[in-house]
Amino acid sequence: MSGWCLTWQRMGTLALLLLAPGAFAQEPAALPAFLMERLEINPGPGPLATGGGTVLRAAELRVLILGHYQHEPMTLNAKGETMPILTSRTTGVLAVALGLSSRLQIDARIPVLTQREGDDLASQGLLGPTRHGVGSPRVGARVGLLRTEEDDAVDLASEVSVYLPFGTQGAFARGADTSILARVMVGGMLGSILAPSFELGVLVRRGVTIEVPTLEARELGSELRLGAGLMTTGAPLRAEVAINAALSWKQARGAVEVLGGARYAPREGVELFALGGLGFGSEPGIPLFRLVAGVAFNSLLGEDTRPDSDTSIVHESVPLPTPAPNRRVSDMQGSMIPNPGEASPVANVSRDKFVLDGRVYFRVGSSELPESSPDLERAVELMLTNPSVKLMTVDGHTDDSATETFNPRLGRARAEAVWRYLVERGVSPQKLRLRSYGPEHPAQSNGTVEGREKNRRVELLLMLPTNLEATP
Template sequence: MSLPSSTTRAAMAVSLLACAQAWAQSSDDTLPGFELERLETNMGRGSVLMGNGELMVPGGLSVNLLNHYQRLPLILNDGKRDLALVQNRVTTVLSASYGVLPWLELGAQVPIVLWQKGDDARLVGLAPLTAQGLSAPVIQARLGLLSRQQRKPVDLAADLSVGLPFGSQKALSGDAGTRFQARMTLGTTVGWIQPSLEAGVLFRPAIPLATPEGAADYGISAEAHLGATVSTLGKSQRGELTLRATLGSQVSVDLLGGVRFPLLAGFDAFVMGGPGIGGALGTPLFRVLAGVAFRSEPPPKISFINEKDDQEFQLSMAQPSAVFEEKPVQPTSTWQLNALARQENPEQAQQGPRPYQPGPYDKILFRGELRFAQGSASIPPVVPLLDKAAQQFFDKVKAGVIYVEAHSDSEASDWSDMTVSVQRAQAVRRYLIYQGVPPEQVKIRPFGTDWPVSPKPATEEEHQLNRRVDVIVVNTLTASTTPP
C-alpha cells in the first residue's frame, strides 16, 4: 500500500523531484530514469512468484506469459501536493527456462510496459512519462545444490541473475546500469503442502538524488529480499500464497494469493492478487496477476539405487527362493493360455520369473497397459493412465505396491529385447516416482520376450500387444509384498 504521508517516502519524493528539476535545467524536464517494478516472477519450477529449490530436468522446458496490473505504484509529494505520477500500470512478462544439466538450469525473461497513466506531470514542471516501454531483460542461471530426488531432506538451489540495461528510462522501466541478484531457494513437501523459503540480495544502480551542488548518483545500492510461499499439490486446482519483503533504504511487503488450474496437457492458468505495504517507490496499493504457463519435461532420471533395500532391479533374473503355492482356482491370463497353446511344460513355466498373479490376500486396485513403438522406451510428459494409477495408489492403498511389468517384441537380439524391456520399466517407474509414489513401493519386472500376448504376431496390432508395460496397483494386506 502506498504511504505518501510517511516521512521516509516524503523525503525521498522531495529529493527525487528536486533531482528532476536539476536535471531539467541541463537537459530535459523529465524524471531521472529507474526501474519502478519491484515484483519478481519465477522462471522455472515452483509457484508463480517463487521457486521451490527444484530444477527442470535436462531437456525440460518451461514457458510463462504473465500479465500484471498495478494500482498507484508511484505517488510523489513535493511538500504541497500528492502527485500520482503512475496511477495505473499494465505490464506483461514473457519468461522461459530450460534444463541443461541435472544441476544447471538457464532462464530468461523480457518484461514490457504495455500501458500506464497518471496525473499530469506538467503540474510540477515535468514531462509526462511515455505510456509504453521495454523493461530490463533478465538472464538467470539456477544451480541445484540439494535434491530430494537424491534422497536429501530438502531441495536447495542458488539463482544468479543479471538485469541488462536495455529498459526504457522514460517509461520508468529501466535502470541506468546493470543489476545483479543472488538468492537461495529452499523447498520441501509436507503431505499435500509444498512450503518454500527464499533469501537473496539485489545490487542495482542507485536512483540519483538532489544535493546542494546538484544531481548526484551514489552508484550501486543493495537490497535484501526475503520470501515465503505455501502452495498445495495435486492435478486439479491448486492454491498459492506468497509473502515477499524488500529491505533497503525503504521497506516494502507484498502479500499475494491465488489459484492455479490445469487447461490442456502441459498448460496451466493462474490468477493472483493482493496488497502492497511499505514506503519504497514502486510499491502499489494492490496488484493483480493472471497468465498461462507451459511445462514439458521428460521423466527424471533415477539418481539413487539401493538394490539391497529396494530390490526392484531384477536384472539377473535369479531363481526365486521359494515356489509360491497357488490356490486351487486362479484367474487365467492371456500369457497362461498362450503357454498352453505352445504346449510348454507347466513345471518349466514356473521355474523362471513370471507375470504377477494375485495372492490370497492381495487386492488389485488398478490394472492398465501402456504400448510402445518398436525399439522405443520413451513416454510422453503426461500419461493419463499413469496419473490414474498414482491417484489410486494415494487414495486407496494402505500397505501396497505398484508392479511395473515390461515386455518386448522380437525387436532385435535376445540381449536388446531384454534391454529395451528394462528401459521401458525404468521409464514408467521414473514417472510414478515423479508423481510422488515412494521408490521402494514401485517394483519393476522386465521379461523381454518371454511372455508375449501374441506368440506369432502377424499384424502391427499384435506386435504392439507384445511391446507393452503392465501397471498393477495392489493393496497387500500381508507383511510380504513379494509377488509369486
C-alpha cells in the same frame, strides 16, 4: 537615432534577464533511470511468487505469457502530500525457461510496457514517464542443490539473475547499469498437500537519487529481499499465498506485499494462473494493489512419452551407486523362473514376458513406497538368482482422478521409487528400464474406490531368456 537604438537595446537585455530564470524554471526535470518492478513471476516449477527451490527436468521447456496491472506503483511526497507519479501501469511479459539437466535451469524474460496513467507532472517540474516501451531483459540460471525427488528432505536451489541495461528511456523499466539479483530458495512438503517455500536474495545495483525541488528526495540502491509462501499440490486447481518483503539497508526503509492466487491445468502441458495482492510501503515498485494473469506451456523436448512406445527410456537420471549385493539373497541357490509346464508361485509366464503377480500400490498423489513390500523382495530375489534375465521393465501407473492426472511426473516418480529399491538391494541398474504411464492402462475399473487403489501401481515385467520355452 543612435540614442533610440541604445535605449531599445538596454530594454531588450533587461527583458531577457527577467525572462530567462522563468524559462529555466519551467523546464521539466527527468527522473533518473531505474528498474522499478519488484515482483518476478517464477518461470520454473513450483510457486509463482517465490522460487520454491525446484528446477525443470532435463530438456523440459516452459513458456509463460502474462499480463500485469499495477495501481499506484510509484508515489512521492510533495508538500506533505502523497503524489502518485504513476496512477497505473500495465505490462506484458514473455518468459522462457529450459532445463539443461536435472540440476540446471536457465531462463530469460522481456517485459513490454503497454499502458501507463498518471497526472500531468509539468506543474511539479517533472517530465512524465514514457507511456509505452520495452523494459530491461533479464537472463538467469538456477542450480538445484538438493532435490526431494532424490530422497533429500527439501528442495534447495541457488539462482543468479542479471538485468541488462537495455530498453526504453523514461519508462522506469530499465536501469542505467547492469543489476544483479542473487537468491537462495528452499521448499518442501508439509503433509501430503501443502508445500511451503522460502527465499532470501540480494539485489545489487547502482544507487540513484530522485531529487526535484518540489518533491521529497528519494534514494534508491541495493536491497535485501525476503519471501515466504505456501502452495497446495496434487490437483488441477491449486492455490498459493505469499509474503514478499524488501529492505533497503542504506536508506533504512522497507516494504511488504501480500499475494494470493490460483492455478488451473485444463490438460497436461497447459496451465492458467492468476495472482493478486496488496502492497504496504511507499517504495517505488510496491503498488497499492496488483493483478497478474497468464498462461504457461510445458513441453519435454526430445523424449517419446507415448505410453505404447517400444522405445522405453533407460533410467539414468538418479545417480545411485550400485551397492554390494545382499548376502542373504545372493547366497540363495536355484532359479525362481519356472520350467515349461511348471507353475510359478510369484509370476504369470507368457511367451514374451514374465509378469510378477505382486504389484506395488501407492496412496493418492504419492510416490512413497509402502512400509512393507514383500513383492519387491521377491523381485530382488528373482533377479539375483537368475543372472540370465537381462532386463526388467518398471512401469508406473496412476488412476484417472484429477489429483493423479494433473501430475504428469507421478507415474515416473513411482517407477523411480521402485528402481531405487531394487538398485539399493543389488540389482544392476543396467538391467532396469523405466516407463511412465498415466491412467491409460487401468488394472481395474476407475469407477470404484477399490479399482482406483489397484490402478495406482507399479508393475514389473521381466523379459525371458531366449533359450527358455515359456508356457503359453
